[in-house]
Amino acid sequence: MSAKTILYVEDNEPNRMIVRDLLKRTTYNLIEAYDGEAGVAMALERRPDMILMDIQLPKISGLEAIRRLRAEPTTATTPIVAITSFALNGDDKKAKDAGATAYLTKPYSPYDLLKLIRNIIPEPS
Amino acid sequence: MLNRFPVAVKVLVAPALIIMLMVGIIMTAVVALHQQQSAFFRVVGGSLNTANMTTRLLVSIAEVQSDLLRYSQLEQRLAPSDQLLTDLRRSIKSRYSTIDALFGEIKTTTLGSGEADAVSNISDFLTIHRAVSLRILDGTSSGTTAVSTLMAHYQQLQSYIVELGTRTAESARAAEVQAGLYVNRLSQYILYGSFAVVIGSVLIAFYVGRAISHPLTQLISALTAIAEGNVNVRIPGLKRRDELGEMARAVNVFSSVSRDLRDREHLLTEKSQQLEAASKHKSEFLASMSHELRTPLNAILGFNEMILGQTYGDVPPDMQAPLVQIQASGKHLLRLINNVLDLAKIEAGRMELSLSDYSVYEVVDNVRSTLESLAAEKGLQFVVRLPPDIPVAYGDAGRITQCLMNLAGNAIKFTKRGKVEIAVECRGQVLMYKVTDTGMGIAPEKMETLFTEFKQTDASIANEFGGTGLGLSISKKFIEMHGGRIWVESESGKGSAFIFEVPLRVREGGPT
Numbered sequence: 001m002s003a004k005t006i007l008y009v010e011d012n013e014p015n016r017m018i019v020r021d022l023l024k025r026t027t028y029n030l031i032e033a034y035d036g037e038a039g040v041a042m043a044l045e046r047r048p049d050m051i052l053m054d055i056q057l058p059k060i061s062g063l064e065a066i067r068r069l070r071a072e073p074t075t076a077t078t079p080i081v082a083i084t085s086f087a088l089n090g091d092d093k094k095a096k097d098a099g100a101t102a103y104l105t106k107p108y109s110p111y112d113l114l115k116l117i118r119n120i121i122p123e124p125s
Numbered sequence: 126m127l128n129r130f131p132v133a134v135k136v137l138v139a140p141a142l143i144i145m146l147m148v149g150i151i152m153t154a155v156v157a158l159h160q161q162q163s164a165f166f167r168v169v170g171g172s173l174n175t176a177n178m179t180t181r182l183l184v185s186i187a188e189v190q191s192d193l194l195r196y197s198q199l200e201q202r203l204a205p206s207d208q209l210l211t212d213l214r215r216s217i218k219s220r221y222s223t224i225d226a227l228f229g230e231i232k233t234t235t236l237g238s239g240e241a242d243a244v245s246n247i248s249d250f251l252t253i254h255r256a257v258s259l260r261i262l263d264g265t266s267s268g269t270t271a272v273s274t275l276m277a278h279y280q281q282l283q284s285y286i287v288e289l290g291t292r293t294a295e296s297a298r299a300a301e302v303q304a305g306l307y308v309n310r311l312s313q314y315i316l317y318g319s320f321a322v323v324i325g326s327v328l329i330a331f332y333v334g335r336a337i338s339h340p341l342t343q344l345i346s347a348l349t350a351i352a353e354g355n356v357n358v359r360i361p362g363l364k365r366r367d368e369l370g371e372m373a374r375a376v377n378v379f380s381s382v383s384r385d386l387r388d389r390e391h392l393l394t395e396k397s398q399q400l401e402a403a404s405k406h407k408s409e410f411l412a413s414m415s416h417e418l419r420t421p422l423n424a425i426l427g428f429n430e431m432i433l434g435q436t437y438g439d440v441p442p443d444m445q446a447p448l449v450q451i452q453a454s455g456k457h458l459l460r461l462i463n464n465v466l467d468l469a470k471i472e473a474g475r476m477e478l479s480l481s482d483y484s485v486y487e488v489v490d491n492v493r494s495t496l497e498s499l500a501a502e503k504g505l506q507f508v509v510r511l512p513p514d515i516p517v518a519y520g521d522a523g524r525i526t527q528c529l530m531n532l533a534g535n536a537i538k539f540t541k542r543g544k545v546e547i548a549v550e551c552r553g554q555v556l557m558y559k560v561t562d563t564g565m566g567i568a569p570e571k572m573e574t575l576f577t578e579f580k581q582t583d584a585s586i587a588n589e590f591g592g593t594g595l596g597l598s599i600s601k602k603f604i605e606m607h608g609g610r611i612w613v614e615s616e617s618g619k620g621s622a623f624i625f626e627v628p629l630r631v632r633e634g635g636p637t
Binding site: 109110 | 427
């Protein structure tokens with residue numbers, strides 16, 4: 001079974017580095033995008049097994065990116081985890097409404113994130 | 126204009142004017158009828174008198190004529206000095222006096238020109254008749270010739286007298302016709318006059334009514350306009366000198382007051398819009414601030430956790446403790462940021478509860494699992510007491526958890542030995558959360574300020590235990606937003622009990 005690909009859409013390099021380092025010792029293959037538009041384009045091109053989507057992004061917001069991905073047949077059912085800074089109430093609901101599979105609040109524990117990933121797309125044993 | 130007369134005067138004068146007009150027309154009618162009556166009496170009475178005189182004159186002349194005829198017959202048979210003739214002579218002369226008297230009276234009463242002609246003719250022939258008669262009586266003229274002449278004169282005189290009678294009757298008839306015409310005209314005048322008075326009265330009543338109602342209507346429409354919010358209404362009748370003018374000036378004052386009020390209202394609306402905009406900006410600033418602060422904090426805590434988790438290889442034993450401190454301080458910083466942001470959101474009025482069904486058991490379990498290790502580290506007994514029959518609650522589970530976490534966290538923080546207990550009770554429709562500790566307790570005079578922002582009971586405590594003192598005031602606001610209340614029961618040195626009550630099921634759109 002081939003390695004599973006995860007797309008992380010995030011504009012902050014240190015945060016991307018955390019996930020990059022976190023997944024180094026796993027079988028997951030990480031690809032990265034720096035803004036919403038690039039994220040959507042990469043998702044459609046590479047068809048990842050899972051997407052981690054930051055909500056506060058340049059160009060188009062993570063919510064809008066999720067909506068666009070859900071409208072495409074190739075990514076309509078791809079698991080998407082929305083990551084937000086939990087600025088205002090109702091962010092979780094907005095993410096769910098846009099079509100996110102799960103929701104994570106910053107700051108998140110890297111190991112909790114790994115657990116969540118493994119729950120949604122288990123590594124081949 | 127008439128505006129200077131008070132309404133009261135107008136109201137009193139108008140009916141008086143109408144009554145005066147009525148009285149005027151009635152008086153005119155009475156006077157005219159009275160005059161007509163006099164004229165009628167004069168005409169009819171004069172005619173009657175003339176007719177009467179004329180008849181008597183005719184009779185007297187006929188008597189004279191008869192006496193003369195008898196005289197001329199007797200004269201031939203009797204001596205001139207005969208007593209009978211003497212008597213007759215005297216009788217005839219006296220009859221002439223009567224005729225003169227009657228005629229004199231007729232002359233004074235006759236009026237018409239036709240009658241005057243007749244009267245003049247009668248006068249002439251009467252003179253001739255008398256002259257002839259006297260000649261017969263004094264014997265200068267006698268015989269059949271004189272009598273026949275006299276007869277002719279008599280007939281002529283008779284015809285003139287009859288003519289006078291006819292003329293008099295004619296003039297009486299003419300006067301009658303004229304009187305009838307006059308009465309007709311007069312009754313028409315009275316009719317027209319009454320009609321004019323009625324119209325005049327209606328006009329006066331209308332004018333007075335309008336003089337009162339028109340400015341009132343204008344004032345009412347001005348007031349209506351003011352009431353509808355049109356502040357630049359021109360008040361009519363401000364310069365009137367009557368009661369309506371006073372009213373208009375009062376309305377003007379009212380209008381300017383309401384204009385002021387409107388201006389102030391506009392100002393207030395403007396200010397509140399500015400405030401709303403400011404609050405919105407603040408809220409947007411908070412949202413972006415929250416993101417800006419959490420993103421680096423995420424990296425700090427994330428990297429540190431991975432270092433501690435040996436993702437980057439073995440951690441030297443000396444570095445273990447500092448790394449744990451970094452983690453704890455980072456989390457503390459996060460809590461402070463959360464508290465400050467929460468409080469700012471509450472103050473900006475942007476804090477909203479996210480209401481849903483929730484399990485009290487999950488809330489308490491969440492708090493217990495988070496704080497258990499902390500209590501254990503301090504060697505405190507950590508007890509949770511929950512009855513098994515608490516129904517599903519409705520409210521903001523996240524905020525309730527935050528409040529309970531605050532209270533229990535504080536209890537662990539401020540208790541050096543003994544135990545911390547979390548208990549929940551459901552009494553009817555009220556949920557009561559209670560956190561008791563065996564800490565130092567709180568003095569009564571310090572309990573009041575406990576839930577106020579940035580207040581801790583003692584500055585030294587803040588130094589010893591840390592914290593911003595925001596937790597309790599935020600908890601208080603969240604509980605109040607649920608429609609509940611929070612309080613503390615404590616005795617200095619004997620521990621404290623922090624208790625809050627919230628409705629089991631929070632009403633949608635209720636107290637916030």
